[in-house]
Amino acid sequence: MIRVRFAPSPTGSPHIGNIRTAIFDWLYARHTGGKFVLRIEDTDQARYVEGALEEMMNDLRWMGMQWDEGPEVGGDFGPYFQSERLDIYHKYAGELIAAGKAYKCYCTSERLTEMREAQQAAGKTTGYDRRCRSLSEAELESSGKPYVVRFAMPESGTSSYQDVVRGSELSFDNSLQDDFVMLKSDGFPTYNFASVVDDHLMEISHVFRGEEYISSMPKYIYLYEALGWEQPVWVHVPLILGPDKSKLSKRHGAVNFSSYIGEGYLPEAMINFLALLGWSDSGDKDLYTIDELVERFDISGIINHPAIFDSSKLLWMNGVYIRQKSIDELLALCLPYLQEVGLVPENPDEPTLTYTKKVLALIHDRLKLLSEAPEMSEFFFKDDLTFEQKGVDKWLAKPETPAVLEHVAERIESLGDWSVEAIEATVREAGVEAGAEGGKVIHPVRVSVTGRTTGPGLFETMEALGREKVVQRLRNAAGRA
């Protein structure tokens, strides 16, 4: 049975890198018909951030990636919060201590710091000097003092494992390894220990995690050995780097995942784009539906080198997915953005909805982000236009323009058939009659009616706006000049 887990720690807003790992986990579980487990690694009380877990769950659900086991849904391998599994970690730590494979360490953080600084100053490799490993409890004068539990690593030899992404065996010199902390003095386990215990107990078959853990592999190898457990398949996925080429982290501003939701990216675009950051199956295809991704995703396609996160392709992809939406879907997607700035009322009536759909149809192809909808369609909903200076200078300020606009208004006013075709014919005719052919009439009319020099087709825009508003705006502009 394939079981994969996504194991975030609630220490802040999830970023692109966290979510990409979750996408790989989810895709692999769905691809193999396995289980997708969500486990919360809340073992660092100092860095715990309120609301981070809710944000994570919200992000996952927004993408339609519902976990099979974990918070809110339960499962047979719970609890799924590490903070609720402390007794389990203590039990196994106790067994390892009894077997002489782990030991209590009473060294103070001051001593550790001093030791590290001395090692650095001497140009030596830093690491715990294992003082407490060989001393007895009596020798340490330890009674009542706080302690951590360290794992007793072998001091010589090499350790190795098969890396499924790199396709080769990776090995490490044991003499360079440290007796790492398993249990902290506050009684909480460290990631290194807790994840091993939980992955085993939760019967995780494949561990997908960032490649920053590769250098910690010796720890896991010996922990599994000491516990007598079989290792899962390690899938070290490539890191996602920021534009500055460093590992993605909080300090990279625009990388918080939820902010992409707010800007109006679509889940299918985010999943498609992120799945291709560190995985590929052909190289000739860029657009994948979620079903195609589930069908094709496999460990063999995972890339072995880091990828820089550059959102320009994501933006393009989002435009592609927006264009694939029906008008009704687009309405549902854009309405919140339009309502937020008051362009559309909270409880719109049927005619308003119909009108909004007509407007959205006109900007549909131009939209790359849902959040662009208000700015792009503002003049359809508001009569007090903001005029682009460029348009005013180039067209409205021309001495001959008012007469042209007035004439167009006149002809439009008496137009019988209010269709796009009739409007176009009439505007063009009126232009000719007033001595302004083609662009010479179209541009000033556009600026008059929309305030802009760019936008959807002018005649479609006029048709949507309605005769009354068009005539009024033309006369306003004529008088304005």
Place this chain on the structure above:
RNA sequence: GGCGCCAUGGUCUAUCGGUUAGGACACGUCUCUUUCAAGGACGUAGGACGGGUUCGACUCCCGUUGGCGCUACCA
């Protein structure tokens, strides 16, 4: 500093010894057009360097350089 991973255009990538090194984004030109998009056509741009191995290396090996990661009572 030590250890580890990695190395194809600006970016994401294909290539698993023999290709005019392919695709996509971005960029540029043209086209369509009232504008801006969208669409179509075309184009600029790539194997870090040096040694091997081989009839033949982007591809395999070694070294160099470079980038990144780890080096916590963070994950």
